[in-house]
Amino acid sequence: MLVFITGASSGFGEAMAKKFVLEGHEVILLARRLEKLEKLQQELGSKCIKIIASDVMDIKNIKQALGDEISKIDVLINNAGLALGIESAEECDIKDWENMVTTNILGLIKITHLILPFMVEKQSGHIINIGSIAGSYPYYGGNVYGATKAFVKQFSLNLRADLVDKNIRVTNIEPGLCGGSEFSIVRFKGDEQKAKDLYKNTNPLMPQDIAESVYWCATLPAHININRLEIMPTTQASAGLKVHKKL
Template sequence: MNTVLVTGASAGFGEAICRKLIADGYKVIGAARREDKLKSLATELGDNFLPLQFDVTQKDAVDNILATLPIGFQQIDILINNAGLALGIEPAYEADYTDWETMVQTNIIGMMHLTRTILPGMVERNFGYIINLGSIAGTYPYRGGNVYGATKAFVKQFSANLRTDLFGKKIRVTNVEPGLCGGTEFSNVRFHGDNAKANDVYKNVQYITAEDIANTISWLVNTPPHMNVNSIEIMPIAQAPAGLNVSKEM
């Protein structure tokens, strides 16, 4: 039975991915900062689920916790770097600089920590799979997406470069790039708890759901080992990169 580590397991995509992969028969380690959320997920998912409280930005703490995993969960075969966030939607000249730093620390540095710690074991065993949660924001610019989109562009290029470093090894890498997805805490976090603003984002739009993403991840991990999906971009039908715009009133 393969073991999967999912970061950002206390909400949204991560929580749905844990549920789906447990149902698929995997052992799952779910990590996040909020212990209460992880504990209630553990109660629901049973003995094949291990809740792990850590902050991906704290490398030493993460390394210590991963070095002392309980028997049965020590060999991580699949790493899903999902923990991440967007903060703010202001243009670059008005954005909160600490928000920028938090996004870089979480989306880039956090993913680097987990990957650098877990990848050597995969290489030793010549077996493994890393799935990173990128975003369409890493490809298509949008107003206020400044640093968030740039962190996801990093995730995209890092994923591609991992494939290159792992050439000739039986370790797979995929960058999953979702578009507008509702039913998670993503926008509540982005708007610093202003739930009315967050809800507005999804009003009158059929968005993709966390379950859609979990089903995609389940499909990916169950594809045959000789096959590598380098990247997969997913949008709701209601969203499209709808061409260049011209402002008439400048």
């Protein structure tokens, strides 16, 4: 398989790249930070056939960089995404909201729209979107981030409705609490202590767990489609509705 992974320079993307290469597959990696991509490419060797340093919104640049490989992609993993801030909605920076919508929604649909016609033409392919449990369960400070992941969930299901006769699979991976990446550091805008405190005394998922789940979905027999895969660590559950009581 040839696997195209966005947001591939760290965290989930890096772990997925390593997993697919370890199992003998080829990868194309996209991320903004060239130095991290170059380091990862050296580690992965010849199975990493191309790296693309670009923002997910720069479709013209990405299409040019992919070249002939664009028609050979078997699996597209839309992993690029971010959360910014954990404040209540009225306290949020509108630019944070706009950045999340731009990357988590517009970036994902632009990349999908670029690759999908080639999959349709060959009647084969798999689109794997990295969503979140935040798309299903609201929590304090989740506001726009959760809304973008709810979009990913519904977009994935609607894609399957369009592609049901075209032999193309679509999967939405929905992780819960997950450590071992830059996700929380980005969310807390560089505050490493806040990020560490979030995972203190928990046993969170790790990027390798998500990579294993993605790989499992991608390598099932071709007639099987995993629509949604919700994954939480044992120290997290969806139970418990919060009620505020005045003193």
